[in-house]
Amino acid sequence: MTNRLQHIAIIMDGNGRWAAAKGLPRTAGHRQGAQTLQKISEAAADMGVKYLTVYAFSTENWQRPPEEVAYLMNLLRHYLKDEFKKIQEKGARIRFIGERYMLDEDIRALMSKIETDTAQNDKFTLCVALSYGSRGELTSTFKRLASQVESGALRIDDITEQTISANLYTADMPDPDIVIRTGGEQRVSNYLLWQLAYSELFFTPVYWPDFSAEDLSAVIKEYNSRERRYGKV
Ligand code: FPP
Numbered sequence: 001m002t003n004r005l006q007h008i009a010i011i012m013d014g015n016g017r018w019a020a021a022k023g024l025p026r027t028a029g030h031r032q033g034a035q036t037l038q039k040i041s042e043a044a045a046d047m048g049v050k051y052l053t054v055y056a057f058s059t060e061n062w063q064r065p066p067e068e069v070a071y072l073m074n075l076l077r078h079y080l081k082d083e084f085k086k087i088q089e090k091g092a093r094i095r096f097i098g099e100r101y102m103l104d105e106d107i108r109a110l111m112s113k114i115e116t117d118t119a120q121n122d123k124f125t126l127c128v129a130l131s132y133g134s135r136g137e138l139t140s141t142f143k144r145l146a147s148q149v150e151s152g153a154l155r156i157d158d159i160t161e162q163t164i165s166a167n168l169y170t171a172d173m174p175d176p177d178i179v180i181r182t183g184g185e186q187r188v189s190n191y192l193l194w195q196l197a198y199s200e201l202f203f204t205p206v207y208w209p210d211f212s213a214e215d216l217s218a219v220i221k222e223y224n225s226r227e228r229r230y231g232k233v
Contacts, residue, residue, distance in 0.1 A: 005223060007051040008044060008216075009176035009199070011191055012037065014183025014207030021207075027071045032209035034075055034083070041087050043213035045124035047220060051173050052126050055191050059099060059133035073107065076130070080110035084126075088114070093121040097169035098132035127173065134193040141167040170195055178223050180216075182208040198230055 012033055019029030037054060044052045057072060084094055094114050103111075111130075144167055148154035154163075165171065175195045179188070184205040188196065202219050204211070 005049065005177050005220065006174050007053065007176045008049055008178045008180065008219075009053040009055075009192055009196070010040070011055045011179070011181040011183075011189060012208040012211075013181055013185060015209060017183065018207035018209040026068060029207075029209055030068075030072055030075055034079060036209050036211055038083060038086060039213065040211060040216060041092065041124075041126050042090065043216055045087070045090065045092060047217065049220075050124060051176075052124070053097070053129060053170070053173070053176065053192070054126070055129045055132065055189075057098075057130045057132070058190060059102070059131055059136055060190070062102065062131070073104065077107060077110065080107065080114055084114060087124075087126060088118055088121075091121050091123040093118045093125045094128070095125060096128050096130050097137075098130040099136060100131065102131045125173065127170070129191070132169075133190045135190055137169055138194060164194065168194060175199065178202060178219065180204065180219055182206050182211050198228065200226055200228065 015029030015033040016026040017029070018032065019026050022028070037056075041052055056076070061072075062069065088094060095118075096111050096115065100108050100111070141164060145154060145159055145163065149156055149159075165175075170192070175197070176192060176199045178201075179192070179196050179199045180202045181188075182204050184203070186203045188201075200223055202222070204215065204219075206215055
């Protein structure tokens with residue numbers, strides 16, 4: 001395992017509170033949060049980070065008020081159609097993880113198109129977790145492996161940590177070196193539970209819409225000063 005920073009995962013929390021503090025509707029926080037995502041993606045790419053995975057919408061978020069869900073879905077449409085072009089033109093690969101079947105057909109089509117259009121870009125990957133939940137991801141992975149055992153295609157002894165990793169949505173990405181949660185809460189909220197086994201965790205009180213390239217750079221600096229031992233001495 002290497003100490004070189006490759007992958008940062010972010011829980012973009014605090015949009016609603018950012019808006020409330022300014023006397024604005026929660027949706028204004030999401031709009032600003034989406035702009036912060038663009039800015040931080042560019043900054044991460046410029047800092048040499050290879051993968052950025054962001055939690056844009058959890059499977060639990062479907063239970064938010066329908067107006068807020070509709071706003072987030074329309075924001076997503078807008079980014080898929082227009083706004084992501086900016087980082088796409090800078091050579092970013094864009095991909096998605098999560099329960100796609102729960103998303104509207106037109107959104108799924110836009111997601112597939114952007115994934116195909118950017119598949120050859122290898123400088124930087126922006127991975128957007130949408131309708132994502134880690135326990136759901138693990139459950140479907142275990143079911144898939146169990147059905148392979150049942151059909152005789154896989155032996156129980158061949159189920160290893162590597163086989164499990166290779167059957168997750170994140171199969172072709174390294175595990176996150178860093179997980180950042182903005183907005184002051186200190187929990188992982190069903191995000192990348194398997195993948196973050198050895199990640200360094202960072203919690204900041206800054207609301208996501210205010211999170212800056214300088215904040216990201218401070219996290220990376222602190223990461224570089226931490227020693228990762230992976231359970232060894
Ligand atoms: C958490 O803040 C944030 C979300 C549930 C949505 C995150 C979405 C974005 C940053 C926009 C992403 C946009 C695209 C186009 C991918 P919260 O609403 O839970 O804030 P609160 O905890 O202060 O209420």
